Amino acid sequence: MANRPYKIALNGYGRIGRCVLRALYERGAGAGLEIVALNDLADQASIEYLTRFDSTHGRFPGEVKVDGDCLHINGDCVKVLRQPTPEGIDWSGLGIDLLLECSGQYVNRAQGERFLRAGAPRVLFSQPMASEADVDATIVFGVNQERLSHGQTLVSNASCTTNCGVPLLKLLNDAIGLEQVFITTIHSAMNDQPVIDAYHHEDLRRTRSAFQSVIPVSTGLARGIERLLPELAGRIQAKAVRVPTLNVSCLDITVLTSRDTCADEVNQVMREAAASERFAGLIAYTELPHASCDFNHDPHSAIVDGSQTRSSGPRLVNLLAWFDNEWGFANRMLDVAEHYLHVINHKKDIP
Numbered sequence: 001m002a003n004r005p006y007k008i009a010l011n012g013y014g015r016i017g018r019c020v021l022r023a024l025y026e027r028g029a030g031a032g033l034e035i036v037a038l039n040d041l042a043d044q045a046s047i048e049y050l051t052r053f054d055s056t057h058g059r060f061p062g063e064v065k066v067d068g069d070c071l072h073i074n075g076d077c078v079k080v081l082r083q084p085t086p087e088g089i090d091w092s093g094l095g096i097d098l099l100l101e102c103s104g105q106y107v108n109r110a111q112g113e114r115f116l117r118a119g120a121p122r123v124l125f126s127q128p129m130a131s132e133a134d135v136d137a138t139i140v141f142g143v144n145q146e147r148l149s150h151g152q153t154l155v156s157n158a159s160c161t162t163n164c165g166v167p168l169l170k171l172l173n174d175a176i177g178l179e180q181v182f183i184t185t186i187h188s189a190m191n192d193q194p195v196i197d198a199y200h201h202e203d204l205r206r207t208r209s210a211f212q213s214v215i216p217v218s219t220g221l222a223r224g225i226e227r228l229l230p231e232l233a234g235r236i237q238a239k240a241v242r243v244p245t246l247n248v249s250c251l252d253i254t255v256l257t258s259r260d261t262c263a264d265e266v267n268q269v270m271r272e273a274a275a276s277e278r279f280a281g282l283i284a285y286t287e288l289p290h291a292s293c294d295f296n297h298d299p300h301s302a303i304v305d306g307s308q309t310r311s312s313g314p315r316l317v318n319l320l321a322w323f324d325n326e327w328g329f330a331n332r333m334l335d336v337a338e339h340y341l342h343v344i345n346h347k348k349d350i351p
């Protein structure tokens with residue numbers, strides 16, 4: 001940890017941006033990061049209001065007040081900016097170590113480099129970039145954070161689904177061996193869907209009311225996992241549906257294993273991972289009769305529901321893993337940010 005907290009800023013202060021800020025404050029004293037600025041298209045009154053009151057995570061557990069261009073949080077001043085382009089802000093003047101890009105609007109290297117040219121020293125993106133060439137590293141915390149190195153300036157925190165699925169698939173591949181993988185993401189509604197049918201999305205199904213239907217949507221999950229686990233390339237498929245809930249999602253994962261196994265062995269692999277130091281705080285295991293809302297505000301990347309593991313024959317296994325798509329992912333943004341800046345500070349390169 002640095003002697004002083006590392007300074008970070010948020011670009012985009014929607015679901016993920018606000019969860020990142022709140023998660024940092026809920027970590028409390030001793031956090032190695034300090035948010036000095038945030039930028040969004042919203043006005044200051046709305047920013048104060050939606051920081052204080054959140055339909056999903058409840059009231060902010062601290063003092064929040066806007067005064068001038070400061071969002072005061074427990075006495076700290078977070079500078080509030082309202083610029084639609086990276087060039088509208090003097091990022092170097094903010095003295096930040098890292099920008100967390102949480103608007104989802106910058107998806108390739110050329111777009112990401114606009115922040116670097118405008119003075120941000122480095123950027124951590126809250127989504128997978130268009131291709132692996134568009135970023136210096138894509139990180140799933142707990143799996144490959146040792147890839148972070150001093151020379152990198154554009155890093156992706158992957159997706160919430162990748163953060164859930166990749167550690168579990170890696171564990172199963174290492175312990176048992178995987179031949180084929182099929183995943184269905186069952187995901188709560190997001191802000192790219194309308195409340196009532198409306199235009200403005202090229203994916204026609206995303207023009208439909210988020211709260212009326214279960215809606216199949218496109219997903220890049222299979223390709224996203226292959227970036228992290230190239231040993232499984234060409235052997236993964238995925239589909240996704242959005243469901244009318246506010247938050248918390250799950251992955252329904254089916255694997256064809258390389259050798260005979262059973263549900264008990266798969267659960268044992270997951271139980272051991274949940275108890276391990278490497279996955280502490282990242283993977284949890286339960287057999288209690290849960291429903292999705294039980295995991296609202298849960299910081300884990302994946303909570304394996306062992307009561308739902310099934311096998312059909314000796315090599316086909318299906319398992320279910322829950323994740324809070326907002327809170328878990330926001331906590332990983334903080335984990336990766338802190339680890340990345342620690343690596344930068346110690347000028348560590350890939351061995």
Ligand SMILES: NC(=O)c1ccc[n+]([C@@H]2O[C@H](COP(=O)([O-])OP(=O)(O)OC[C@H]3O[C@@H](n4cnc5c(N)ncnc54)[C@H](OP(=O)(O)O)[C@@H]3O)[C@@H](O)[C@H]2O)c1
Pocket residue numbers: 011012013014015016017039040041042083084085102103104105126127159160190191192325326329
């Ligand atoms: N929500 C999740 O569960 C989740 C999980 C993991 C990753 N992600 C990823 O995180 C990204 C953000 O998702 P989200 O759910 O937080 O979306 P969101 O709630 O829509 O938040 C995005 C925010 O960025 C603002 N914004 C848009 N253009 C901007 C610009 N040019 N500069 C600054 N701010 C801008 C938006 O304002 P307007 O509303 O006015 O456009 C909005 O307030 C996406 O890439 C998403 O895939 C989301």
